[in-house]
Amino acid sequence: MIPVAQNEMLTRVGPGTPAGEMFRRYWLPVGISGELRAATQKVRMLGEDLVLFRDEFGRPGLLARDCSHRSTSLEYGRIEGGGIRCPYHGWLYDIRGDCLDMPGEPKDSKFKDRVKHTAYPCREIGGLVFAYMGLGEPPLLPTFEILVSDSFTRRASMDWPVHPCNWLQLVENDQDPVHASVLHNDSSFSQNSLFPTMATRIDFEETEAGVMYTAYRPGPEPGTTYVRRVNSLMPGILAFGPGRSPDHHDDPEFGGSLRWRVPVDDTTTKMFSVYATPRKYQSDRTAKASDMGGIFVKRDIINESLAGKYWIAERNADGKFILDETWKQDYVAIVSQGAITDRSREKLGTSDRGIVQLRKMYMEAIKAVQEGRDPKGVMRDPAKASMVRLPRTNQVGRTEDELVVSYAQF
Ligand code: FES
Numbered sequence: 001m002i003p004v005a006q007n008e009m010l011t012r013v014g015p016g017t018p019a020g021e022m023f024r025r026y027w028l029p030v031g032i033s034g035e036l037r038a039a040t041q042k043v044r045m046l047g048e049d050l051v052l053f054r055d056e057f058g059r060p061g062l063l064a065r066d067c068s069h070r071s072t073s074l075e076y077g078r079i080e081g082g083g084i085r086c087p088y089h090g091w092l093y094d095i096r097g098d099c100l101d102m103p104g105e106p107k108d109s110k111f112k113d114r115v116k117h118t119a120y121p122c123r124e125i126g127g128l129v130f131a132y133m134g135l136g137e138p139p140l141l142p143t144f145e146i147l148v149s150d151s152f153t154r155r156a157s158m159d160w161p162v163h164p165c166n167w168l169q170l171v172e173n174d175q176d177p178v179h180a181s182v183l184h185n186d187s188s189f190s191q192n193s194l195f196p197t198m199a200t201r202i203d204f205e206e207t208e209a210g211v212m213y214t215a216y217r218p219g220p221e222p223g224t225t226y227v228r229r230v231n232s233l234m235p236g237i238l239a240f241g242p243g244r245s246p247d248h249h250d251d252p253e254f255g256g257s258l259r260w261r262v263p264v265d266d267t268t269t270k271m272f273s274v275y276a277t278p279r280k281y282q283s284d285r286t287a288k289a290s291d292m293g294g295i296f297v298k299r300d301i302i303n304e305s306l307a308g309k310y311w312i313a314e315r316n317a318d319g320k321f322i323l324d325e326t327w328k329q330d331y332v333a334i335v336s337q338g339a340i341t342d343r344s345r346e347k348l349g350t351s352d353r354g355i356v357q358l359r360k361m362y363m364e365a366i367k368a369v370q371e372g373r374d375p376k377g378v379m380r381d382p383a384k385a386s387m388v389r390l391p392r393t394n395q396v397g398r399t400e401d402e403l404v405v406s407y408a409q410f
C-alpha cells in the first residue's frame, strides 16, 4: 500500500499537479497523422481541452480549445490564412499561437501582437502526431527503430476502448506477470496456452528508460523454456520487442510495438499504438497498409465505437462482462479497480515487486521535475535518441545462449 497523499501525487494529471508536470516533460501522442486532414479535432489531454488541426502548409498544430477573445470553441474554426480562424469574430491563430488577424479591430491596431494563444509544438513520426505540453526547451522525440526504419511496415492507431479510469492502473498491469497466468488462462487466443503455467522465475530490472520484467515458464516442448520480457518505458509506454507474440497472433511475424497510455484527465485514459511488421514478412493486409503510407488505422473499430456500440459491452444474462478475450479481461480487471483505485487499502505480495518498482520510478521522476532536472527517459543526446531498439519480448529456447537478449538499447 501507499499513503493516500502519495496516491494523489501519482495519479492527478491536471496543470500544476506533480504527475501532470512530470507527464508534460515528454512528447505525448495526441493524434493519428493519417486522420489529421481538413477538419479540426477536439482533444482532451492531461485535463486540458485542446484542438488539433493541420494547417494549409501541412503542419500539425495543437491549440487551447477556447478562443482567447471570448472563449468560443476553435473546434468549429476554419482552417485558412495560415492557421485556424475562430468562427465567432474571426481571430486567426497560427500553430505557434500567434494571432495573425482580428477582422473587427482597426487596421492599424497592434492589439493582435499582444495576444498569445496557448499552443503546443507538434511533431509527426511513425504515423502518430506527438505534442510537447511542458515548459522549457522540448527534449528530443525518441526515434524508435520500429517507428522510422524502412525495414518495417507500421500500423498507427488510437485504440479503443477509452478506459474510464486513471492512467496508472493501466501501466501497473504491464509489470504484473502473475495476472497473465490467472486472468488470461482461458483466453480465446490459443497462443496464450503458454500463460496458464505460473512463471517459475520472474526478474524485474531497471532499464535506462523504464523497468522490465523477465518471466520464465516451461516451454511447449520438453526441455524448452518460454521467456517473456515486457518493457515499461517512461511515460506510460508498454513496449514489446520483436519476435512472435501471443498477443499478436494474426501477424505472420511481429516486429515490435509501442503502446502509449495517455491521460485524458485524472479518470480517463486513451491509448495510442504503433505495431510494426518486418517488411520481409508482411502479409497482403500489412502490404496494403504500407500502400497507405505505412499507416493502418483501425477504422472499423473506431467507427463502431463512435456509432455508440460500446464494443466491450458484451454481457451475460446477469449483466456481467464476458471475459472471453485478452484485452477484455485486462479492461475489466483494470477498470473495476475504480476510477482512481485506493492504493492505501491494498496488500502487496512478493509478486508485486514490479508494481512497487514502477511507483518508485514515477515518484523519482516527479521529484526530478520538482527539482528542475529531466526525469528518467527524457532524451537530449541525439545518439541515444535515434534508432532505439527494443529487446525481444517472446522467446522459446533450450539453452541460456538461445535465450540471450539479442539487443537491448532500452
Ligand atoms: S470568440 Fe473567437 S474571435 Fe471572438
Ligand SMILES: [Fe+2]
Pocket: 173, 179, 180, 183, 184, 326, 330
Ligand atoms: Fe493482461
